[in-house]
Amino acid sequence: MKVEKICCIGAGYVGGPTMAVIAQKNPGIKVTIVDINAERIAAWNNSDLSKLPVYEPGLAEIVKETRGKNLFFSTEIDKAIDEAEMIFISVNTPTKTYGKGKGQAADLKYIELCSRNIAKVATTDKIVVEKSTLPVRTAEAVKSILDNTGNGINFHILSNPEFLAEGTAIEDLLSPDRVLIGGESQEAIESLASVYSSWVPQDQILRTNLWSSELSKLTANAFLAQRVSSINSISELCEHTEANVDEVAKAIGMDSRIGSKFLKASVGFGGSCFQKDILNLVYIARSYNLNEVADYWEQVIIMNDHQKRRFSDNLIKTLYNTVSGKKISMLGWAFKKDTNDTRESAAIYVADHLLNEQAQVSVYDPKVPKQKVYSDLNYLNTRSEEENENNVTVSETPYESLKNAHAVAIMTEWDEFKDYDWKKIYNEMKKPAFVFDGRNILDKSKMNEIGFEYYSIGQ
Ligand code: UDX
Ligand code: ADP
DSSP states (O other), X not given: OOXXXXXXXXXXXXXXXXHHHHHHHOTTSEEEEEOSOHHHHHHHTOSSGGGOSSOOTTHHHHHHXXXXXXXXXESOHHHHHHHOSEEEEOOOOOBOOSSTTTTTSBXXXXXXXXXXXXXXXXOSOEEEEEOSOOOTTHHHHHHHHHHHHSOSOOEEEEEOOOOOOTTSHHHHHHSOSOEEEXXXXXXXXXXXXXXXXXXXXXXXEEEEOHHHHHHHHHHHHHHHHHHHHHHHHHHHHHHHHTOOHHHHHHHHHTSTTTOSTTOOOOSXXXXXXXXXXXXXXXXXHHHXXXXXXXXXXXXXXXXXXXXXXXXXXXXXXHTTTOOTTOEEEEEOOSSXXXXXXXTTOHHHHHHHHHHHTTOEEEEEOSSSOHHHHHHHHHHHTSSOHHHHHHHEEEOSSHHHHHTTOSEEEEXXXXXXXXXXXXXXXXXXXXXXXXXXXXXXXXOHHHHHXXXXXXXXXXX
């Protein structure tokens, strides 16, 4: 089937950048991204490119080049579905917050709604591509809905998981390690492969069965998260043995069997994928009664929660066992640098813990808007919105946040934090001036020389 029109349902962190690159590399294909969230679509259509809803280096330039030519953002979902030969489902699949599987299983409500919508409006054959990360065998459910509620037309389901990491999304999309396509119909697989082959070499386009493709995505995220939890577990041991975790990471990373990437000890991993996908893996394993498999992967989450908790406990202990009424400046709120995404960010949990201890928290992040900080905290439901308003301030500049602070907690590895005038910051902070570097981005000896009491991870 020749693809001339693509529709992508879901204009989020995955759908937006992925479709922008597909449009750029396939000028002959009309790509329409639709979303139920009208505000989000309006932001994607904003003539001021700094106001796009997703911040990713290089994204605005591609949107500028393609928008209005062959890339469109719209709320007319039915129209876009009906006219496209290929439909990507790129909606969110959060962890369930209710009922069976609460706190572990993926909530497939949005996927199901999309499938029903496609079935309702489609009048010609379609290739339906699962882009969102899904539990194994979701394709079966999608197919069943399409076949049983559709208008008697043919649907081919493909799984095409996205491996991009936020902050480097455009780079990852332009030169992916691999593109994975799982499916039953060879013809449908080749249609999708032809879209990618505009810029991805053939030998990097992997074709598998549907289930291998779905499971590969969960497994990739589980392995990546496991590396972070592994090095974080060693960081705690380092703090008790005078070993330095960055030196250990370098030494083991030079073993080509281990590899050097993803060995940076930190305050804990965040992001919309790692925790959700591992919980999902654990849930699936348990549902087949594979309890050892489930326990094994669950430990990766337990370690990550411990790392976040350990960071705030250490801060409190060092500040003479109380942060009550003390100003703690948190630098960074995003779950990693170069993104405005805050989902599952360690900063949220550290702040929550400090607020429980009655700290006055002041936040500065170069890309996260003020309202997001409050909504992230309110979402936890630990205290009233009013209390969050009263005890948390979000600053426009880092220096405002750091002024008169008792301690600084570095939560995100934004490059600009390294270049701040730390001497000036020291002069304006309460003494002794404490720095808790949750990302090991500053130079310990320089910080000590200025006069700071400097604590990092695993050193
Ligand atoms: C991840 C996967 O990398 C990507 O392939 C998948 O498509 C989605 O999930 P993402 O969550 O966007 O991507 O970012 P990633 O770079 O993987 O970082 C995840 C978290 O781990 C961040 O909080 C990051 O700071 C942390 N991390 C990463 C570390 O603490 N140390 C490391 O060495 C690497
Ligand atoms: P991801 O990181 O997976 O891209 P996001 O939450 O950033 O997740 O984006 C998912 C998008 O999908 C949201 O903008 C949401 O409004 C949209 N969405 C969810 N359900 C539907 C639906 N049934 N129809 C259209 N859009 C939807």
